[in-house]
Amino acid sequence: MELGISTFVETTPDVETGKTMSHAERLREVVEEIVLAEQVGLDVYGIGEHHRADFAASSPAVVLAAAAVRTSRIRLTSTVMILSSADPVRVFQDFATLDGISNGRAELMVGRGSFTESFPLFGYDLKDYEEIFDEKLDLLLSIQQSEKVTWSGKYRPAIHNLGIYPRPVQTPLPIWIGSAGSPESAVRAGELGLPFALAIIGGVRPLDYARHVQLYKEAAARAGHDLARLPIASHSHGFIAETQQLAVEKFFPSTHARTNVRALEKGLPPYHRSDYDAACSPEGALYVGDPQTVASKIIHLHEHVGITRFLLHMPHGTMPHADVMQAIRLFGTEVAPRVREAAARILDCRLNG
Template identity: 40%
Template sequence: MSATPFDIGVNSFGEVATDDGRVLDDAETVRLLVEEAALAEASGLDVFSVGEHYRAGHVDSATPVLLAAMATATERIRLGTSVTVLSTNDPVRLYQEFSTLDAVSGGRAQLVLGRASATESFPLFGYDIADYEQLFEEKLELFMRLRREETVTWSGAFRAPLTEQRLTPRMRSGGIPTWIGVGGSPHPQPVGQHSLGLVADTDEEAVETWWRYWQPVVTALAEERGFYAPTRARYEAELADGALYVGSPETVARKIARTARDLHLSRFDLKYDVMRLPRQARARTIELLGREVAPRVRELLSDEPAGVRPGTAPR
């Protein structure tokens, strides 16, 4: 039986890594991300995506530049965002950046647009967090018009109006694939899921490695945002039935396949980096996800009746 069409990728929030206990500096981490995109392609993955953050320990604040560097180091893998904070970006500039990236990469660019869960970009770029929803809705409407229409006349509350504006360089016909990032229930297909996790040769190695580096990050977030404080029992519950995908290739593959069936997914991205995770563990996750997990997931999904198979991601 042929494999079910299903995309599997990785995404990064540009979190700094360690190498033999030494914390890499920002420039080293930027270069590491480019190497990891090339490794993801060599391992057979479909997509490499980068987030957008403006806090210490993250180097993904200039995502289009990072993705352009990755485009020159790769040939096949699709390159996107996870997510672009549309609310504090200018849709005109965003269009120009990603039409340029799409040209540089030979048509491999894509976008996930979101409102932001980390909100440092609002004061940084002079936006009021009170306008959180209105900013996103207005800018989404403008971006989609720019993506679909040759010339645009437009006015809104948060930027200068446009009159008969034609942007260059032009996106390809129909625009680049664009998803909306949400933090709740899935919308109509195609639906993709992004979750955190680590793949190692054994369940024990993966579980202990991820706990060592994930626990302090979530502890800090709990204090900042009022999340639950991480406990070992809660962690193990997340591994069994929650949103963490941590384990051997077989364990992770079975959990991804189960989720894909339940939510009718067309794509799954694993966020493989967490603050100060050793670069060797990051690389091993990418390799195992592409070479062992992805083929196994497709094998498991290929056994499903056609009526419940996941949909096909946009190309």
């Protein structure tokens, strides 16, 4: 059972002061958070690609490389790269470079992306949303599998027996499929035999995603892949503090503000405190609370959905850096040991009947 943090490097207005920090300041904070995550024993840190004023993570590989030279063990991944609007050659090169700098700790998670700002920015048409992803994933996997590539498609110029460099330390470089919950994505990832990550966010019940994991495993088994070698991750918003009430109250203001920005953009109903409290409940998708509460929810997800990696996404919106750093400390020193011990017990029970 692997545990880690993910972030979109948000630079939203502070709900208390109304001030917005610079992109540069937030980027430097994230590097400090990655260093601390390793120090307290977490396994992985992920950064998601975005291209808008309230996010500073347009280039996850660069930020992760800055942290790579200050760490030695923690794995460094995208969560996700928007492959549909990117060049798979450049994406692979960036993460192979990160893999070299980190001495084999890079991972690449790709997806279609729930934000679409990158499409007009890089000259792509949203009507090609599905088809272009499948084509570019095919090219990316070709590069993963072979130093020299011959490939042709509809949306990108062909490649004729050309080498793609640098090559990564890891053979092959890990490539994950990230999904917001599409059953088709689960089946596709399983058929390809790729690690699979679910974004379990919003007003959902995490245990409902057990069906997606089952679809993924069934598709992988039909395709002849070894299920024991296919990790499954989940990613959910959350926050940890010394007490349940402190965590709930600290995380609410930025979550409320950020969620309502997205609701307005998408034409969804406003987000209320009652929605938040429901999501913080044992059945909800927010992993907010004291260490025991958060650990219990992660263990429940592991046991009943089948995930082998959990990424806690924080902060959601802008929060004081000191609060985020303390949450990371608690995650590594108090939540992680509880989860790992329970996961080991569950595995032992399964192996021994």
